[in-house]
Amino acid sequence: MKNRRQDVIDTAHKLFIEKGYQATSIQDILVGSGISKGTFYNYFPSKGELFIAIFRSFYKRIRHERDKLLINQDSADIEIFIQQIELQMMGNKQSKLLVLIEEVRVSNDEELKQFINQTLLLSIRWMHGRFLDIFGESKKPYLLDSVIIFHSMITHMNYFNHRETTVAKPEIQIIRYCMNRMIHTIDEVAKGKEQILDPELMDTWFPEFKNHLYPCHDDLLNATLELKKAINTAFPCGENRTRAVELIDFIQDELMQSDNPREFLIESLLATLKTGYASQIQVYIESFEESINSCLSR
Amino acid sequence: MKNRRQDVIDTAHKLFIEKGYQATSIQDILVGSGISKGTFYNYFPSKGELFIAIFRSFYKRIRHERDKLLINQDSADIEIFIQQIELQMMGNKQSKLLVLIEEVRVSNDEELKQFINQTLLLSIRWMHGRFLDIFGESKKPYLLDSVIIFHSMITHMNYFNHRETTVAKPEIQIIRYCMNRMIHTIDEVAKGKEQILDPELMDTWFPEFKNHLYPCHDDLLNATLELKKAINTAFPCGENRTRAVELIDFIQDELMQSDNPREFLIESLLATLKTGYASQIQVYIESFEESINSCLSR
DNA sequence: TTTTCATTATACTGCTTGTATAAATGTAAT
DNA sequence: ATTACATTTATACAAGCAGTATAATGAAAA
Structure with a gap:
């Protein structure tokens, strides 16, 4: 039954959110979802694959919604991009998948680590495409640097923003703040022709994983x-x-x-x-x- | 013998660099350093405490050298700061401690996680002090944001720079690039009075851990x-x-x-x-x- | 020489992921 | 309704992990 499998995914996700990936044992998942060990390993070949299943089942929805926001819209409109980022941030907040990914990124499971790395690169690549839409082809040499900065900036500002629960500001404010920084930054680096990483690098990222997980x-x-x-x-x-x-x-x-x-x-x-x-x-x-x-x- | 203890620390550090923290078992460390389990637990109460010992033994040196660079110098001199950052980056590159920290930051060991968090906060706080030296008291309201951005920026640019070993640029170039961004950014946010996190927040970080590990x-x-x-x-x-x-x-x-x-x-x-x-x-x-x-x- | 203390070897607890297998249950086709 | 097949369950098991416990061994200090 596909339903039962999805049940296990949901239960495991809930447990992972509560206790973390490593701290949640398969035994916990078994009692949590009321199945036996045999069934579990019938559904998922390993704990890592279960995580990947959780990740996919959640992100296919977010990715879909995110792409829908672009339909009938001007892809150069920065406001649409901000909405897309907000959507993803809210999704991550709810699912805690970013936190879990951090945990899994350094686990012992080599396959899992590769998967996570690929999704990170995919995310960077998507953002780079959107930056191209917004800032134009003329800025391309500087957009990989910019995307990396934007990605790390927004992640960490968000992290520190939520460290102190009393004063957490709304996500949208952080996104706008970071976006303002990027608008200026891209102008500066283009003027000074400052580049660290060539966007062509991205092409070398993807052949290897073309025929793997995604x-x-x-x-x-x-x-x-x-x-x-x-x-x-x-x-x-x-x-x-x-x-x-x-x-x-x-x-x-x-x-x-x-x-x-x-x-x-x-x-x-x-x-x-x-x-x-x-x-x-x-x-x-x-x-x-x-x-x-x-x-x-x- | 203190020498033997330090030997174990060095051996363990080498093993951690090779295989990672989790993937290195205590057994590996025992055979690597030629001691018995009893001795190990005589030296270190747990694997986590061993990591802390490694961390301290390495960083006390770096911190010392870093602070020495400031002696007889103008603390507002941005070049000194760049040297300090470069020193730390080279140290991290050699010791791989930043990578190990990422791994440990999400482990099951609650004490260890707390220690890592504290060192991160300490690092942010030190940088904030240096930013104050460099950019002046007038920019203070914007310097916590700036430090967080700088910290994440430099970490991630460095990570992606070293992903592709063929084209890795020297660390100093990345530092200068990031520093240029910050100079402009701090000007902008000060002009627009854009603030996300109040530096006063830092005061609430530290009382709790005052009498703990550091x-x-x-x-x-x-x-x-x-x-x-x-x-x-x-x-x-x-x-x-x-x-x-x-x-x-x-x-x-x-x-x-x-x-x-x-x-x-x-x-x-x-x-x-x-x-x-x-x-x-x-x-x-x-x-x-x-x-x-x-x-x-x- | 005897006492003291670090060290060793070894066995053990309790946890983990993952495998294996026989019995029980459900389901669909004949 | 009965046969045939697939799924599920309970259970035992292997191999690994961190950490504890203990008796025997060594070497240096009293």
Whole structure:
């Protein structure tokens, strides 16, 4: 039963939030969710994989909501980005996943550590793409530095902000503060041509893990985003547009959330998409289809 | 034998660097340093306390060198600060203590976690003091934010710089880059009166841990620094001055590094200090003596 | 020489993750 | 309804961990 598996995930997440990852033993999870050891290891090959399952089950939702905020919007609008960051911060606050990740990042489980590192890099990469949207191609040489600074800044300001419960300021204030810093910083470093890390470096990050834990989802995400943008500019608001977006979202979810994506569904929906919209945005649909195929053939 | 104890510390440190804290078992340390379990637990009450011993044995040296850089120098000189940071970064690189701390920060050992947190706060507090020296009292409301940003920035830029071994840039370049950012940032936030965390917050950090692991050393460090500054301004360069500084350094070391500071030594040296120099800098000597006494009477 | 104290070897407790296996239960097709 | 298959359970087990306990050994101080 998939339901019972999800139950275990939820129970374990709750326990991890309460006591931490290491301090929560599998025994705790067994009694907490009322299953036997055999069932547990039937669901998850190890404690680390359970954590990954928790992480995925939570972040697929957040990532989805975060990307939805961009639909029908100007991707250069800094306010949208701020909303996206706030969304993620609130999600992290509730799920405590960032804290748990810190704990797991240094555990003995090599696979788990790799997974966490990859998600960190993915997050950096996403942010870099958004910074490109916002600050423009001309600032690109400085945007990897900037993203790293922004990421660390917001994490630590948030940490210290919550150390003292009495005076904690709302998250949005911290985001705006950090964003103000970045606006100025990017201007300065561009003026002085100060660069530490070349964004081209990111290309060397990803080949190694392309076909690992998040096999091709990254490509798919990009293709999806591009396609949505194209649709938003090519079509006026209305039923047609929303229908298309719904189709795309469904395909994306099916590919990313299911272990066995139903190919017949995807093919059918893709055909609908092609016949209905292909004329104006053919090139985007094609690269979308390409990503789909690489996802299916992994 | 104190020598053997230090041997164990060194061996354990080497093993921790190679395999990490958690992945190194006490058994590994036993065979590595050729002692038996009984002896180990005779030296250290637990694995966590061994780590603390390693940390102290390494950082007392770095802290000492770092503070020495300030003697006879203008504390507002930004170049000195950069040197101090570089010193610490090189020390961390060699000892990998920052990596180990990350690992230990989230372990199950509550005492150890507390110790690590305290050292982090101490480090932030020291940096805040230095920022005050450099940027002046007028910028104080913005300096806690700034220090947190600087600290996280330099840590993460360094981390990503060393991810790709092929293109790692020298530490000093990263420090200068981050420092440039801070110079501009502090100006901006002061202009816009943007503040997230009030530096007064720091006062609430420390009472709780005053009499714990670093009982009174913090006070002593401050008193020592102030006294040295006073001496540097009150006396011309020459034998007198260096002699005084030597005396002070010795007292500080004896109090902070030895488990059983030799009171008779300290009293004698203090007396010398008083008769030779008291006239011009009496008030500083008095607060120094006060710190000493609180250290001795813990 | 005897006392004292650090050290050693060894066994033991109680915890951990993960494996193995036989019995019991549920479920779906015939 | 009965057969066949999959899931679940209870339980014992292996190998590892930190830390405790203890009796025997050594060496230096009294």
